[in-house]
Amino acid sequence: MGLLILLLLYAFLFYPPEYMLRLLRWGNADVYDYQKFPARTVAASDEPFQFSYDLQETAVLNQFNQSPLTNGDFEQLLGDTGTQAFLVIQNDTILYENYFNGASRDTVVTSFSVAKSFASTLIGIAISEGYIHSVSDHITNYLPELAERDPAFAQITIRDLLLMSSGIRYEEFPFVNGDDAKTYYYPDLRDLALNQTEIVGTPGEAFLYNNYHPLLLGLILERATGIPVADYLAQKIWQPIGAEFDGSWSLDEQGFEKMESGINGRAIDFAKFGRLFLHNGTWDGVQVIPAAWVAESTQADTSVDYANYYYNDFIFANGQGYYKYMWWGLQRDAQNYDFIALGNHGQFIYLSPQKNLIILRFGESYGEFGGAESWVDLFYDFATKFGG
Template sequence: MWIEDQEPRFGRGEVVLVVVIGLAVLHHVDQLLRADGGGWAFGAGLLVYPALLLFGTRPWIRVALVALSLAIFQSATMFVDTPVEQYGTWARGASSALHAIGKPNLLGIASPALGVLSVTVSLLLTAATALALVLLTAEVRTLRRTGRTAAAATLVLILLTGAGYGWAASSTDTSTLARMVVWQGSDVLDHQRFPARTVDSRPPAFRFARAPGADRIPAQTVPVRDGGSVTERDLETFLRSTGTTAFIAIKGDTIRYEAYFNGYRHDSTFASFSVAKPFVSALVGIALADGHLGSVDDPVTKYLPELAVRDARFGRVTLRHLLTMASGLADLDPYYDPDLRAVALRDTEVVEAPGRRFHYNNINPVLLGLVLERATGRPVSAYLEQKLWGPLGMEADGSWSTDSERSRFEQMQTGLNARAVDFAKFGALYLNEGSWQGRQLIPREWVTASTRVDTTTDPAPHFQYNWWMRPGSGAPNDYWAQGNHGQFVYVSPGQDVVLLRLGIEYEYERWPELLAELARRL
């Protein structure tokens, strides 16, 4: 039997609980105004707070609800509606959450001050809820020892989790584990998380000619395969529904179509992921022409002799093997590692003879980046700026994400960031066999070797120097760069077409096939 008259009618715990409810209301108003769908659902959240005061005759239920609320607030702050996203939506005027990229807040303003206020309310809400749990548990005389122990254990666990997350949030530049906890899986906003080297543009900017009506769809429908059947779908509807963020169609030197979706614009920055790999390949070809590198058949140990000291078998791995993903190295993807140089020189392992088997492996471009850095005597991004970014007349500065502020080594397997139209220029450069406005920026023979179906020097007919191909298809001479989450730069020499599709996710499994058909219809 509960003896309520022995307890304070309105103790300190209830006072703090009223503060919690006030902060919660402010937090939900903030969520509504941000309009990005983050955090705890508005309706369900508000229903809980008055319920916490209604269970005066069952104080243990109120303690349990406070503990549950604390767990939900803590989880939401760490994984659903993070302080970075809360701040960004206000500071930039539009959502930075992956599920609502570019969605403007309801006030239509960009205010860093409101961003700070939003984060402050969210953090105070969690802290006040923790304090309320402590006080309410202490005030309930009739709460059995097991209940108090459970409440105390819940609080300790949540506080430890919060402390651990706080450590991780402050250690993302030095710890792989911290990045995995805070950043979780990769997504198209990674370029906002990693440090980066700037790749400066150089005036005058090159601008493609634009066909009349370039903002209209060049082909009304495209064939979309669903299982064994093919259906003609409206192109614009299909692009929007598949999470596409940018789509550009270039025929010859003219933009036939340019459109942006899901919160992105012409001047937005886009992450490339593995679309960066052909840029690395191009720089290797240029470095060969410049005399920085001797031959594509040079062993990697000529430039990275530490590898031979560790394992003599590295002496059989050539630059060509790294370019064609036939190096025989153990699979290694150090995406979140803060020191890629150390990983490449310390953790790589030879597991089979090079040249025998194609195996897509992200450590190969990392090693190529180390070779380029040492051979040219400068950061790879600086070499890119000098040899391609400036001469191509990129519209805006790009950036190349680095492993950390301390190491400052470019993520060679990913991490090149730019406007969509500037990525399309790279495709147009290859379409023109490395020539750009009368200058041969990439040796023509390197472009040919990089994009032809050839198994005389490597084992994979569908992959050459970091470009993909479609041998045996209806477009055997087409090739493309492909990045995680659905980034494509597709080149069709036979149709004189470059197509670019960037997106939040793939959302469709047959993009190369669809792009090949669209190239024929332009």
């Protein structure tokens, strides 16, 4: 006990009190943390979009029930694994929509790292609008103080951040001074990203999932556009896709968006983000995202040497999976692939362009189901076999 007290006193000396108090009060992150952080509203659309309905619950459930992963009762699995919302949408039509564990259609769900796919999309839009020149820009063009601290930062490009291959140190543990905790709970994320990051590798050489990357992208967006990132999201995505409900983006204590996570909204509006990508960035005739950006963001980079670029326990380590611009991808064949916005505790927007299919799952946890990879295996199998 005495050693523990000494360690806590030491930590309070070296870290902001608010950071330590959050760690002690809140512990591990959960899906209800959005109720604790301050947030900036992401205003709904004046013209909400409504999906068509042609419920085919029996067909959807029968297909899922055929998988050995579900033990023949998919809805039981959804309930038992802490699922809040589950939707299957094909050809812009809702085939299945159900809510579990006390949730309903207007329940707020939170994104965790699904927010990264939104952040990447905002970078693409900012490039199309001329705020950012290209993904080849060096990040120090926008964040010059990084180069003043270490000239090596000048070698990192925006593309390196999007690909999670910057060479910036990232160590998940131990809990108090691990980067997972700091990038989630730190009260001044701008200061954390600008003054406490360290380069240990060569940009572009290896993939390393790293929450400093979206923080740095958020700083670039904030400086390039001159407005808060949440406001840019509202103007450029949330409202153009006909979001029915106000969303929000959780903030640190200095009013900066938690870029690595923290977009909060209703499941039905998250599904519209998926529809936007299935339509190659167009929304009812309006090009919201450049089609070239949608393709560049989601297709595999064929120049990557899979065996050397990804680490051994990469989530899709069978050679079929990849990571591109903050989307996870699964190559089906030379031309076809599925891609996923994926967040901790089992938040998924799974998209299969070949089937014009959206599978959306938000939940309190992955459940006793083998983590993200088992869910993705299940969705991939469904998308393969379900009617087109």
